[in-house]
Amino acid sequence: MSEARGPDPTRRSERSRTAILSAAIELVTESGYAKTSIEAIAARAGVGKQTIYRWWPSKAAVVFDAVLDLTKGQQGFSVLETGDLKEDLKQVLRATAEELTNPRMDVSFRALALEIQYDANLASHWREKMLGPALDATKDRLRSAQHSGEIDADLDLDVAVELLYGPLYHRWLLQTAPVSVEHADAVVDLAMRAMSR
Amino acid sequence: MSEARGPDPTRRSERSRTAILSAAIELVTESGYAKTSIEAIAARAGVGKQTIYRWWPSKAAVVFDAVLDLTKGQQGFSVLETGDLKEDLKQVLRATAEELTNPRMDVSFRALALEIQYDANLASHWREKMLGPALDATKDRLRSAQHSGEIDADLDLDVAVELLYGPLYHRWLLQTAPVSVEHADAVVDLAMRAMSR
Amino acid sequence: MSEARGPDPTRRSERSRTAILSAAIELVTESGYAKTSIEAIAARAGVGKQTIYRWWPSKAAVVFDAVLDLTKGQQGFSVLETGDLKEDLKQVLRATAEELTNPRMDVSFRALALEIQYDANLASHWREKMLGPALDATKDRLRSAQHSGEIDADLDLDVAVELLYGPLYHRWLLQTAPVSVEHADAVVDLAMRAMSR
Amino acid sequence: MSEARGPDPTRRSERSRTAILSAAIELVTESGYAKTSIEAIAARAGVGKQTIYRWWPSKAAVVFDAVLDLTKGQQGFSVLETGDLKEDLKQVLRATAEELTNPRMDVSFRALALEIQYDANLASHWREKMLGPALDATKDRLRSAQHSGEIDADLDLDVAVELLYGPLYHRWLLQTAPVSVEHADAVVDLAMRAMSR
DNA sequence: CTGTAACCGAGACGGTACGTCCGGTCTTCGG
DNA sequence: CCGAAGACCGGACGTACCGTCTCGGTTACAG
Numbered sequence: 001m002s003e004a005r006g007p008d009p010t011r012r013s014e015r016s017r018t019a020i021l022s023a024a025i026e027l028v029t030e031s032g033y034a035k036t037s038i039e040a041i042a043a044r045a046g047v048g049k050q051t052i053y054r055w056w057p058s059k060a061a062v063v064f065d066a067v068l069d070l071t072k073g074q075q076g077f078s079v080l081e082t083g084d085l086k087e088d089l090k091q092v093l094r095a096t097a098e099e100l101t102n103p104r105m106d107v108s109f110r111a112l113a114l115e116i117q118y119d120a121n122l123a124s125h126w127r128e129k130m131l132g133p134a135l136d137a138t139k140d141r142l143r144s145a146q147h148s149g150e151i152d153a154d155l156d157l158d159v160a161v162e163l164l165y166g167p168l169y170h171r172w173l174l175q176t177a178p179v180s181v182e183h184a185d186a187v188v189d190l191a192m193r194a195m196s197r
Numbered sequence: 198m199s200e201a202r203g204p205d206p207t208r209r210s211e212r213s214r215t216a217i218l219s220a221a222i223e224l225v226t227e228s229g230y231a232k233t234s235i236e237a238i239a240a241r242a243g244v245g246k247q248t249i250y251r252w253w254p255s256k257a258a259v260v261f262d263a264v265l266d267l268t269k270g271q272q273g274f275s276v277l278e279t280g281d282l283k284e285d286l287k288q289v290l291r292a293t294a295e296e297l298t299n300p301r302m303d304v305s306f307r308a309l310a311l312e313i314q315y316d317a318n319l320a321s322h323w324r325e326k327m328l329g330p331a332l333d334a335t336k337d338r339l340r341s342a343q344h345s346g347e348i349d350a351d352l353d354l355d356v357a358v359e360l361l362y363g364p365l366y367h368r369w370l371l372q373t374a375p376v377s378v379e380h381a382d383a384v385v386d387l388a389m390r391a392m393s394r
Numbered sequence: 395m396s397e398a399r400g401p402d403p404t405r406r407s408e409r410s411r412t413a414i415l416s417a418a419i420e421l422v423t424e425s426g427y428a429k430t431s432i433e434a435i436a437a438r439a440g441v442g443k444q445t446i447y448r449w450w451p452s453k454a455a456v457v458f459d460a461v462l463d464l465t466k467g468q469q470g471f472s473v474l475e476t477g478d479l480k481e482d483l484k485q486v487l488r489a490t491a492e493e494l495t496n497p498r499m500d501v502s503f504r505a506l507a508l509e510i511q512y513d514a515n516l517a518s519h520w521r522e523k524m525l526g527p528a529l530d531a532t533k534d535r536l537r538s539a540q541h542s543g544e545i546d547a548d549l550d551l552d553v554a555v556e557l558l559y560g561p562l563y564h565r566w567l568l569q570t571a572p573v574s575v576e577h578a579d580a581v582v583d584l585a586m587r588a589m590s591r
Numbered sequence: 592m593s594e595a596r597g598p599d600p601t602r603r604s605e606r607s608r609t610a611i612l613s614a615a616i617e618l619v620t621e622s623g624y625a626k627t628s629i630e631a632i633a634a635r636a637g638v639g640k641q642t643i644y645r646w647w648p649s650k651a652a653v654v655f656d657a658v659l660d661l662t663k664g665q666q667g668f669s670v671l672e673t674g675d676l677k678e679d680l681k682q683v684l685r686a687t688a689e690e691l692t693n694p695r696m697d698v699s700f701r702a703l704a705l706e707i708q709y710d711a712n713l714a715s716h717w718r719e720k721m722l723g724p725a726l727d728a729t730k731d732r733l734r735s736a737q738h739s740g741e742i743d744a745d746l747d748l749d750v751a752v753e754l755l756y757g758p759l760y761h762r763w764l765l766q767t768a769p770v771s772v773e774h775a776d777a778v779v780d781l782a783m784r785a786m787s788r
Numbered sequence: 789c790t791g792t793a794a795c796c797g798a799g800a801c802g803g804t805a806c807g808t809c810c811g812g813t814c815t816t817c818g819g
Numbered sequence: 820c821c822g823a824a825g826a827c828c829g830g831a832c833g834t835a836c837c838g839t840c841t842c843g844g845t846t847a848c849a850g
Contacts, residue, residue, distance in 0.1 A: 048802040114311035159383050166363025194391035245823045442828040508705035560757025580750050588785035639797045
């Protein structure tokens with residue numbers, strides 16, 4: 001999300017980059033994404049507006065990078081493989097549920113999920129960096145379960161993964177009910193019945 | 198979404214109301230929700246801005262009413278009960294998939310689905326008028342299948358419904374893959390395995 | 395300078411117009427023309443920037459109207475005709491000298507006199523409303539002196555007028571020496587020698 | 592105008608100096624003084640901005656030096672002394688008129704005349720280097736005419752000089768009429784009548 | 789012949805102001 | 820009193836430049 005053709009990245013001020021990202025997260029958390037202006041981010045970060053426009057094409061891109069910074073730990077994301085598929089899935093779904101309810105992430109994350117509707121470039125970054133890792137790791141775990149015979153070898157894994165994550169995001173985005181670890185467990189219990197045999 | 202305390206609704210101009218709603222849908226479809234301004238809606242509708250502000254609290258509310266007008270036909274929404282649960286579910290999920298891919302609805306509907314993040318009042322109207330009918334009807338159909346023994350009587354129907362709709366909305370909102378009737382069928386096939394017995 | 399095609403002048407806020415003009419004069423006097431920004435004028439006047447841009451095309455046009463307002467008294471400008479040409483000319487040249495040294499006018503007036511270099515439209519207004527009246531009145535007085543035989547009938551009055559005002563403006567604009575009533579008198583005394591007989 | 596305390600003038604790049612001055616004149620002539628930015632001058636000259644700021648305190652100072660370079664020929668300025676005062680004066684006033692109408696000089700020269708309002712330091716350089724030589728030389732010529740009895744010995748020469756140059760600059764700066772050699776002649780003819788006897 | 793200290797091109801930086809767009813309020817006039 | 824029209828105050832947009840600072844690189848003199 002950060003690279004542009006014009007400016008020279010080697011001369012970029014790390015100080016400013018960090019200040020901007022922190023200010024962005026803070027303001028979005030305090031006042032909401034819509035009410036956060038680039039002007040305010042610049043002011044809070046003690047930075048000229050041009051320094052933001054030089055490195056990011058939009059407010060969404062800034063917030064995206066800010067969220068990415070927050071979640072940097074999950075880089076080498078993978079699902080446990082304890083031999084007990086159901087438990088492994090519960091573990092990862094619970095982690096997702098917790099992330100979705102973490103107030104630090106919630107507002108920004110949700111705003112980005114919205115913003116990708118308007119920005120195809122952002123959307124692909126989002127799928128690749130934010131959504132993809134968890135989805136892919138889960139798919140890998142299911143594939144391994146197919147090899148071990150725990151679940152049906154004919155299963156369409158894309159749909160299977162959606163059966164697991166779909167209910168969580170449904171609640172989260174459409175606000176039909178609160179997301180929780182209990183709900184995550186219930187989803188895994190039910191989805192396992194579809195996948196087994 | 199329409200009523201406010203001040204003005205007298207009996208003296209309201211139906212002509213203006215219709216023009217505003219049409220203009221809103223047109224502009225959102227043409228240019229996207231974010232780029233549609235109230236000012237532009239008023240201009241397109243040949244209406245003063247105050248006439249919009251008098252009757253709706255926000256752009257979201259206008260678009261909400263506009264979309265509601267479009268979908269007025271589906272008022273008495275219910276799921277067929279042919280005796281074949283799987284076919285009945287496929288029928289309703291396919292209908293949902295088609296609605297989500299209908300270009301007339303897509304942009305506005307998606308924008309609203311996400312705008313509710315910022316407006317609690319709108320959110321409840323949305324759940325009640327747009328999402329609720331289909332979800333409730335589906336739940337009713339499942340309850341009837343429980344009575345007839347087609348599916349497990351212990352099933353948590355809320356989660357079951359999410360298992361059906363979650364994957365569709367997951368694709369649609371997070372843009373992980375295209376929504377289609379084939380996908381809807383695949384979801385039903387898989388979810389049925391979780392619900393049966 | 396004030397009229398534009400778009401907006402409706404009958405609905406214009408007199409309150410805002412006055413506040414803008416006052417703020418403009420104040421700021422130019424305090425900080426100089428170049429350091430006065432439209433943004434600052436709007437802020438001082440308690441007015442949106444758009445309200446300035448709606449009615450004036452440039453900072454120069456605002457200041458022009460502001461100065462015009464200040465000098466509105468001189469509307470029906472004319473030169474005394476006491477019968478003593480030299481005294482009449484001294485009277486008007488002294489008045490000009492005083493105006494050029496009046497600190498209230500000096501900064502704004504000087505800035506405008508020079509800003510017309512960049513704005514042909516402003517330049518013609520300037521000549522017509524600010525410079526013209528005094529120059530024309532002086533020319534009229536000289537013409538009457540020609541009829542009475544006080545001065546040479548063959549005299550080119552345009553050059554004669556320049557002989558009177560040129561030295562004053564030369565000092566004032568090029569800052570070669572201070573403008574004063576004594577200087578004005580000296581100029582008249584000398585110029586009279588060129589015009590007589 | 593050029594020297595500053597910090598940098599070492601002996602190591603200055605003549606190449607850069609020349610490129611900057613040329614670029615400045617070009618840009619001012621093409622687009623006008625106000626629309627010419629230091630950034631643009633640096634870019635056109637193929638020079639870093641700092642190289643300009645190192646050697647000149649302001650855009651005005653750059654343009655001043657650029658104009659000075661153009662007029663370097665007139666260094667040892669003096670007025671002919673043919674014995675015929677009127678002709679000598681016509682010769683020098685015509686030269687001034689031609690300079691003021693030379694399109695190469697006009698824009699930059701006029702801009703400087705404006706800029707001295709805001710920069711006292713520039714103003715004194717301007718008077719000394721640009722205006723002074725012609726004015727002083729003219730005054731010298733008049734003084735010699737006083738000695739030879741051609742003109743009144745009591746004449747205030749400062750005012751006399753203003754009587755000659757004032758009308759030209761009046762036309763040029765206030766744009767009341769075009770400057771021309773004919774006009775210069777007419778001014779001399781008239782002013783001579785004031786000075787003689 | 790080699791530091792090392794300056795100027796140099798380049799351009800990122802914190803800022804200010806630009807001129808525009810739009811939000812939401814207020815005012816005027818006609819029906 | 821509703822509705823159209825649109826002026827108003829205000830806030831943010833994205834851009835252009837300001838004047839300062841920092842980065843290699845390239846002379847040019849001192850050791």
